[in-house]
Amino acid sequence: MTATRHLPCRASPETPSSATDGDGLLDHWKLAHGLDLIDPQDALLDADGDGQSNLAEFLAGTNPTNQFSVFKLVSVEARPLTPPLSPSDGAREIVLRWSSESNQFYAVEQAPNLSAPFTPLATTLRATPPVNGFTNSFPAGTSGFCRLRLQPWPTHLP
Numbered sequence: 001m002t003a004t005r006h007l008p009c010r011a012s013p014e015t016p017s018s019a020t021d022g023d024g025l026l027d028h029w030k031l032a033h034g035l036d037l038i039d040p041q042d043a044l045l046d047a048d049g050d051g052q053s054n055l056a057e058f059l060a061g062t063n064p065t066n067q068f069s070v071f072k073l074v075s076v077e078a079r080p081l082t083p084p085l086s087p088s089d090g091a092r093e094i095v096l097r098w099s100s101e102s103n104q105f106y107a108v109e110q111a112p113n114l115s116a117p118f119t120p121l122a123t124t125l126r127a128t129p130p131v132n133g134f135t136n137s138f139p140a141g142t143s144g145f146c147r148l149r150l151q152p153w154p155t156h157l158p
């Protein structure tokens with residue numbers, strides 16, 4: 001003989017207090033940085049004048065009250081490939097460095113021109129604060145564009 005016991009079960013709803021005014025900024029983050037819990041416009045403000053909105057700073061993990069805490073490229077360096085494939089191959093490597101924050105992931109993408117779609121060079125680059133770096137080699141005569149973007153937390157990671 002077996003006994004079965006049924007326990008009440010229900011899904012937990014999203015916590016409505018996590019973003020009271022619906023501006024995308026979590027309440028605890030707003031409180032930590034002195035922002036108004038019920039002002040949906042403060043997501044668009046740039047109180048520290050670093051060129052990034054509060055929402056952009058929230059997404060990047062930077063501090064919206066510190067102008068030196070900002071997601072940006074720190075340097076872009078083009079140099080001969082070391083070691084060269086041959087003495088005259090002309091291949092180059094590009095080194096990108098950017099400011100990074102804990103618990104963030106980044107992607108580097110390339111395109112031959114600004115009208116073409118960007119394709120990934122590297123994805124899921126884990127933050128190595130305070131600076132991340134990425135190096136990629138390009139054959140001689142290559143031209144194009146690279147861009148750096150924030151990447152959402154990978155779903156395969158806890």
Ligand SMILES: [Ca+2]
Nearest residue numbers: 046048050052
């Ligand atoms: Ca800012």
Ligand SMILES: [Ca+2]
Nearest residue numbers: 063064066069
């Ligand atoms: Ca800032």
